[in-house]
Amino acid sequence: MTNPLLSEWNTPFGIAPFDEISDDDFAPALDTALAEHNAEIDAIASNSASPTFANTVEALEAAGDALDKVLGPFFAMAGADSNPKREDLQRNFSPKLAAHFAEISGNKALFERVAAVWDQRDTLDLSDEQARVLMLTHRGFVRSGAALEGADETRMKEIKGRLAVLGTQFTQNLLADERSWFMPLEEADLEGLPDFVVGAARAAGEEKEAGGPVVTLSRSLIVPFLQFSPRRDLREKAFRAWEARGANGGETDNRAIAAEILSLREERAKLLGYACFADYKLETEMAKTPAAVRKLLMDVWEPAKAQAKADAAKLTEMMQADGVNGDLAPWDWRYYAEKRRAVEHDLDEAALKPYFQLDRMIEASFACATRLFGLQFEPLDVPLYHPDCRAWDVTRDGKHVAVFIGDYFARGSKRSGAWCSAMRSQAKFPQVQTPIVINVCNFAKADPALLSYDDARTLFHEFGHALHQMLSNVTYESVSGTSVARDFVELPSQLYEHWLEVPEVLGEFATHAKTGEPMPREMLDKVLGAATFDMGFQTVEYVASALVDLAFHEGEAAADPMAKQAEVLDALGMPDAIRMRHATPQFAHVFSGDGYSSGYYSYMWSEVMDADAFEAFEEAGSAFDPERARALEQHILSTGGSQDAAELYVAFRGRLPGVEALLKGRGLAA
Structure with a gap:
């Protein structure tokens, strides 16, 4: 039978024919698409005609259509509707794709043609967009290591392949922890929860086939549970499970993966001549330098921390008025902030929702x-x-x-x-x-x-x-x-x-x-x-994450990222009752790929x-x-x-x- 991923799609607007695609179609389709893309790249690199914008840069733009048709539906499904087969495919695809694109970016003959077009750019009468595409193409090759030789070139390919494997593993470990944990609730445990939280807990229990309502680690369920549950013991249990994602030990623990990723990123940046990964990453961004990023974040951090500390004092008073002694804990903040919002703004989330x-x-x-x-x-x-x-x-x-x-x-x-x-x-x-x-x-x-x-x-x-x-x-x-x-x-x-x-x-x-x-x-x-209510909390948890991300990549890679995280937060004076929005073992923005690495500030x-x-x-x-x-x-x-x-x-x-x-x-x- 014809593989639907490799066929012409006679569907409305060329939407992927999802009803015809099976998981077994992806691996053979990817192999075929990679071979086709390789042939296209080889044709460009070996072209006997002198390099031009059309036969080199535009030819690169036109290549890879079959690959796009395979990867578009696959990554949509792998992220939003995964299963064991798709997870296995993703683990296999990641190093294969990393090697494929590393081979392209390291293709000397291809880079020479791109460089030749770049060198004659002032004589080519390019449109503004064409000039931009040429600059980005040339820069992309250079930053990918196309100018490296010998052992450095080989090592760069190894690093890219390993990072692809680790990023996929980090994401799948996090998903596994989120998927496996849930907290069953007795009927009495539902007291004090608004109807919408009860309904969501019952629906989650049906999905888990748990025989009753549950709290899961889905943000849309655990956050309102932390907001409304009067049961401090259950709030603590749920929060600790949420905080422990990716750090539970065993096969799904992400801490060693994060350390290896940081080490490989540093090595990659130094191979390309940069002092650290942050210098490499930020060169192409609006911010340009780590110093500019740090200034922005610290300009916001101090007023946000001051507001959060003032808010914490008020929430502590409310908690102690409830007869709870001791310090305000992270599993208390949302509950008492919600009560405070109801008082100060006369705003009831249950009535609002x-x-x-x-x-x-x-x-x-x-x-x-x-x-x-x-x-x-x-x-x-x-x-x-x-x-x-x-x-x-x-x-x-x-x-x-x-x-x-x-x-x-x-x-x-x-x-x-x-x-x-x-x-x-x-x-x-x-x-x-x-x-x-x-x-x-x-x-x-x-x-x-x-x-x-x-x-x-x-x-x-x-x-x-x-x-x-x-x-x-x-x-x-x-x-x-x-x-x-x-x-x-x-x-x-x-x-x-x-x-x-x-x-x-x-x-x-x-x-x-x-x-x-x-x-x-x-x-x-x-x-x-109430739009700015609790903004001290929201800003502190975000900026803390951004500053930890920057610190991870600004200097020498930390052998123990958790110790580095603690060091950064201590130096900032992080309020005790607030946690980073994304602690290191679950910081998918930063560790599932390079997208937001050294860039969470964005x-x-x-x-x-x-x-x-x-x-x-x-x-x-x-x-x-x-x-x-x-x-x-x-x-x-x-x-x-x-x-x-x-x-x-x-x-x-x-x-x-x-x-x-x-x-x-x-x-x-x-």
């Missing part, structure tokens, strides 16, 4: 995109990789723009967190292709599905990434959509969160799950008034811009100001990585931002 229905929040995110950018969304009835997934045809002025897929519910086969990926990115070369974009979340499944306010922000955040992909309008796929500097990629996503806070958006879409009534104006005002770097960028709409008098929306699409959302990130932001705003708008937005300004 029915107004944040998943379906209505999806509608809200679409409606804002319609008003800002003229996009329309029509449901698509197509086979997808899981029954929970939904798809939409995205159009503008009647013309197809993209396919958007939403996969919103938590399940044991899905890794934790939320993310956006493109199964196919936008491009016009070698042929026009429209994007297929996926948002993956981990919301608790219930009927109806209700979100916390933070969940709703996550939905808007990931949809901001999706808009960056869907509105991309460049020629070359390598600079399409979110193919931008890591500390710029979060700007569209974090900026889009602001539209959830627009009163008229909540007024229209925050409707009660049972009555259909809109959120009362008084409650709406309280929601918006969320805050982008937040400096998003706070300033939304002020541009406020200054224009409307969150839906058409001129500002056009400028946002023209200079940020449509351009991908076709221009320098700083230049793009200045084109939109007229200047680069300072930290003031961020501190103001977080309620941390003096």
Whole structure:
């Protein structure tokens, strides 16, 4: 039978035919696609014609179509609907793909052709985008080690292969720990929990076939349990299990893996002539240097820590008033913060949550995109990789723009967190292709599905990434959509969160799950008034993670990352009752791949811009100001990585931002 991954897809908009693909198709398809890609690369490298932009750089852009068709669906399924077979495939694919791309980046004949084009760049009459693609291509080869020789070249290939294996292992260990642990609850243990938490616990118990409600390590379940459970003993048990992910000993322990990853990254950077991995990694980002990153983080750290300490004192008083002696613990913070929020803002999460229905929040995110950018969304009835997934045809002025897929519910086969990926990115070369974009979340499944306010922000955040992909309008796929500097990629996503806070958006879409009534104006005002509540806690847990990440990569690799983590937090004066948002053994952003390594700070770097960028709409008098929306699409959302990130932001705003708008937005300004 013909392998569906290697066949022409006669499906709507070229969506992968998930109903025809089996796990057994991936390995042979990958082998065929790799062989085809190798043949394409060999043809470029051995071309007897003089190197030109067309026969070298554009030829590289056009190569690998078969490989993209295999890997797009595979990685979507491996991340969001894994099983033992897919996990085994991923363990096998990682070193194979790392070796494949290391072979390309180390191809001397190919690099010589790219270098020849680079050397004559001033005489080629290239467009701005072509000049950018050439620069990125040449730089990519150099940073990958193409100029290395002999033993150094061999060692670089070994390092890349080993890092690919370790990153996959780190992710799968974390997923295994999250999947295997759950805490059964007796009926009496449900007392004090809101209906939505009880419903989520019962649904999780059904999935685990536990015979009753359970708490799992899914953030969408454990966080509200920590917020609302009056049982301090159960909160502690759940929190300790959450904190121990990746550090339980045995086969799924990630601590030794993290140490080896850090050591290999340092060695890789030094092979390329850099003093440390952070210098290597940050060279291509907006921040440029570790010193610039540290300054930003410390400018925010001190006011955030001061706010967190003041908040801790108030929460301790509340805890002691409950008759609990001793110090405020990490499993106490969310519980007493929720009680404090109810008192100070008269805001009850249980009463609030029915107004944040998943379906209505999806509608809200679409409606804002319609008003800002003229996009329309029509449901698509197509086979997808899981029954929970939904798809939409995205159009503008009647013309197809993209396919958007939403996969919103938590399940044991899905890794934790939320993310956006493109199964196919936008491009016009070698042929026009429209994007297929996926948002993956981990919301608790219930009927109806209700979100916390933070969940709703996550939905808007990931949809901001999706808009960056869907509105991309460049020629070359390598600079399409979110193919931008890591500390710029979060700007569209974090900026889009602001539209959830627009009163008229909540007024229209925050409707009660049972009555259909809109959120009362008084409650709406309280929601918006509490937007910066507990921001000291949220900022401290994030910035601590970013500073530990930076410290891991800024100097010599730590032989014991846990000791290094403790050293950094002690020097910062980390509040005792707050933990890093992502402790080292579960820090997938940093250790599952190189994406956010030495780059976790980028969320805050982008937040400096998003706070300033939304002020541009406020200054224009409307969150839906058409001129500002056009400028946002023209200079940020449509351009991908076709221009320098700083230049793009200045084109939109007229200047680069300072930290003031961020501190103001977080309620941390003096």
